[in-house]
Amino acid sequence: MxxxxxxxxxxxxxxxxxxxxxxxxxxxxxxxxxxxxxxxxxxxxxxxxxxxxxxxxxxxxxxxxxxxxxxxxxxxxxxxxxxxxxxxxxxxxxxxxxxxxxxxxxxxxxxxxxxxxxxxxxxxxxxxxxxENGVSEENFVLSDAIFVRSHDKMVKVNIQDILYIEAERNYCKIHCKDKEHLLVATLKDLEEKLLVNNLMRIHRSFIINLFHIDEIANSHVVIAKKAIPISADLKKQLLQHIQKI
Missing domain, CATH: 3.40.50.2300 (Response regulator)
Incomplete structure (x- = not known):
């Protein structure tokens, strides 16, 4: 127990x-x-x-x-x-x-x-x-997954299952379809480690999975009914990025 x-x-x-x-x-x-x-x-x-x-x-x-x-x-x-x-x-x-x-x-x-x-x-x-073991968080970010601590175990979150990642001060909230995970890392640190084509930072507080975009509007994108803000410059980069993947 x-x-x-x-x-x-x-x-x-x-x-x-x-x-x-x-x-x-x-x-x-x-x-x-x-x-x-x-x-x-x-x-x-x-x-x-x-x-x-x-x-x-x-x-x-x-x-x-x-x-x-x-x-x-x-x-x-x-x-x-x-x-x-x-x-x-x-x-x-x-x-x-x-x-x-x-x-x-x-x-x-x-x-x-x-x-x-x-x-x-x-x-x-x-x-x-x-x-206890001097493990660095860098060991938990892989090319296709992130390992997130949940109580006394590490839970694997596949990159393809991530809808978007939201900054919460010195933490990140990873939003998947059926669950949310908390990760002790800044969005900037996570962005540097997640060298994956389908993930892109479009706002100071959001990294999104391009494969899960439902709508692209003038000032935001929509993923799983969540409107995520985006600037005009980054929207242009987003459209160029989508064409390459």
Whole structure:
């Protein structure tokens, strides 16, 4: 039986905290506690260390979430996701200093929470793999397939099955017909490794599979009902590329 990811919630608005806990439980994670005050966090972590810390920046009291994250990092290396209703530049720059794995802005949707946790888990798994065997991600991109980490195994995704690849900050989401995969890599890095004629970058956030294009419009292409933007210059390159394959 696969061990559940343990998550600690530090949030002083208990209705929000309870809602987050319920959502995480439904998603299959284990919530090991809900703590409203910064001063109570370190004793609990020393007794039971979580895999992920979900931490509100705007905690009431002498310490806010960023101060608390600094204190925790002196003793532990726990991946942290910040929750915040205040996204001003000052808070953001202070928060960046503790290298959080993600930010979730309040109010947020269930999907925002789900994606932030999934991306954090994926990054943890990739980091652990590299520590254990020093495997480079370059080994996982082949001429006809990409190997994508899914929990404790590598899943082969055939290039021909890829509809399009979408950038999500330092991650890529690989869209196939029946499934999506997350890959720890920037779109630029992936573009350099995927030397395949039928894959082409047509936007700063998208690489598409030319074989799966359904429509080519003035400012976008359509793949599996998804409209993907394209500039006039790149549209010209796209049409030339299609004629060659």
């Amino acid at each position: 696969e061990e559940k990811i343990k998550i600690l919630i530090v949030e002083d608005e208990m209705i929000i905290a309870a809602n987050i806990s319920l959502q995480l439980t439904h998603l299959g994670y284990e919530v090991i506690g809900i703590i409203p005050r910064a001063e109570e966090v370190l004793p609990l972590i020393r007794a039971q260390q979580p895999d992920i810390l979900l931490l509100d920046i705007n905690l009431k009291g002498d310490l806010d979430g960023i101060d608390l994250a600094h204190l925790i990092q002196k003793e532990f290396k726990i991946p942290t996701i910040f929750l915040t209703a205040n996204s001003d530049e000052t808070h953001f720059n202070r928060a960046k200093a503790v290298n959080p794995y993600a930010f979730i802005s309040k109010p947020f949707k269930k999907l925002d929470l789900q994606r932030a946790i999934e991306l954090t888990v994926l990054r943890i798994e990739e980091e652990n793999t590299k520590k």
